[in-house]
Amino acid sequence: MLSYRHAFHAGNFADVLKHSVLTLVLEYMTRKDKGFYYIDSHSGAGMYQLEDEYAQKTGEYKDGIAKLIDNDDLPESLQPYIDLVKSLNEDTIDENGEIALYPGSPGIARQFTRRQDSAHLFELHPADIEHLQAYSQRWNKSHVKKSDGYQGVLGLVPPPNRRGVVLIDPPYELKEDYIKAVRTIVNAYKKFATGTYILWYPVVKRELVEQMQNAFTKSDVRNVVQVEFCQKADTQEYGMTGTGLFIVNPPWQLTKQLEEILPYLKDKLGTQETSFTLEQLIAE
Numbered sequence: 001m002l003s004y005r006h007a008f009h010a011g012n013f014a015d016v017l018k019h020s021v022l023t024l025v026l027e028y029m030t031r032k033d034k035g036f037y038y039i040d041s042h043s044g045a046g047m048y049q050l051e052d053e054y055a056q057k058t059g060e061y062k063d064g065i066a067k068l069i070d071n072d073d074l075p076e077s078l079q080p081y082i083d084l085v086k087s088l089n090e091d092t093i094d095e096n097g098e099i100a101l102y103p104g105s106p107g108i109a110r111q112f113t114r115r116q117d118s119a120h121l122f123e124l125h126p127a128d129i130e131h132l133q134a135y136s137q138r139w140n141k142s143h144v145k146k147s148d149g150y151q152g153v154l155g156l157v158p159p160p161n162r163r164g165v166v167l168i169d170p171p172y173e174l175k176e177d178y179i180k181a182v183r184t185i186v187n188a189y190k191k192f193a194t195g196t197y198i199l200w201y202p203v204v205k206r207e208l209v210e211q212m213q214n215a216f217t218k219s220d221v222r223n224v225v226q227v228e229f230c231q232k233a234d235t236q237e238y239g240m241t242g243t244g245l246f247i248v249n250p251p252w253q254l255t256k257q258l259e260e261i262l263p264y265l266k267d268k269l270g271t272q273e274t275s276f277t278l279e280q281l282i283a284e
Contacts, residue, residue: 006128006171010048011061011102013269014243016068017229018169018200019108020081020261021245021254025165025196026112027080028251035116037159038109039166041149041184043121045128046106046135047088050099061102067268069099075264077257084111105167106132106142113141120156122149150184158192169200178208182215185248189221196249203242206234216246217282224282225250227258229265232273246281255280 009015029036050061065085068074074082088107089099103110109119119142123129129146136142145152153166168184170177178201185197203209216224230242247254255278262276 006044006104007048007052007055008058009060010055010104011050011065013060013064013229013231013265014200014202014240015102016064016081016265016269017227017243018198018245019103019105020078021227021247021258022105022108022167022198023081023084024077024254024257025198025247025251026109028254029163029165029196030112030114030117032163033116034163035114035118035161036163036165037156037161038113038117038119039153039156039164040105040109040119040121041153041166041168042170043106043123043128043132043144043149044104044125045131046104046110046121047131048102048104050102055102063269065102066098071268075260077260078264084108087111105169106135110136110139110142113139115141117141118143120152121145122147122152124148150180153184153188154191157188157195159195162192162194164192164195166195166197167200168197172202172204175208178212179215182212182219182246185246186215186219186221189219189248193222194249196251197247199246199248201244201246202240203228203230203234203244204238204240205236209244212246213281221248222282223249223284225255225279226281227262227276227278229262229276230274231270233275 088101106121113119121144123132133144136144168181225247228244232241258278266274
């Protein structure tokens with residue numbers, strides 16, 4: 001099943017949470033001179049045009065990144081992400097202050113990878129892989145593969161330099177993805193226990209999220225933080241009400257940074273129905 005296109009959802013509230021965290025993690029990794037691997041299991045197109053028919057059809061970015069991009073009261077922890085998005089739009093912001101480009105996870109990683117780092121990007125969608133290959137053409141340290149990202153992750157750990165960030169961000173078109181994503185991290189952790197793993201998930205059915213939590217707690221994986229931002233209360237109706245991340249081996253200051261970011265996102269992107277949680281799911 002390859003019907004999912006992230007272009008419909010680029011820059012929405014779920015991207016804001018996911019990409020602000022990814023930005024903070026990658027910024028932390030670059031504080032040391034030693035190189036690292038960035039591994040992205042479901043990369044998408046790399047960069048998205050917010051003016052194209054996909055983004056305009058849903059307009060989800062208007063209730064996400066568009067509500068933050070010009071704010072002058074940003075918390076310090078959100079500033080690196082907003083600055084990154086702004087820097088990509090220096091020549092494209094229109095007279096209304098609206099941005100035209102929004103980076104996918106590879107677009108964010110590209111801003112951080114140095115000569116000593118490398119990015120390993122996997123994508124199966126026939127249209128998105130073409131966009132990703134074109135986007136990465138002049139990105140010397142990138143390696144793009146049209147292959148299964150779950151297997152791709154397991155084939156690349158541990159990296160030679162023993163430093164790495166793994167993002168697993170499937171479309172969840174299949175219910176099996178919820179457990180498959182966790183199992184991939186569990187198996188990767190057995191080979192590379194010091195890596196940082198970020199697993200994104202949508203809140204569609206609460207029992208599916210609980211299955212992921214249980215799979216983690218029953219595993220040997222240690223030091224797992226779970227963060228969740230829900231625009232609406234859980235429902236049995238179809239549709240995503242919230243978004244979340246499991247983060248294995250987060251940078252030491254990330255929890256404090258999220259404590260600063262989450263109330264701000266609720267204030268700017270939420271309603272009275274909006275809630276968030278942040279917890280150490282598994283101790284170090």
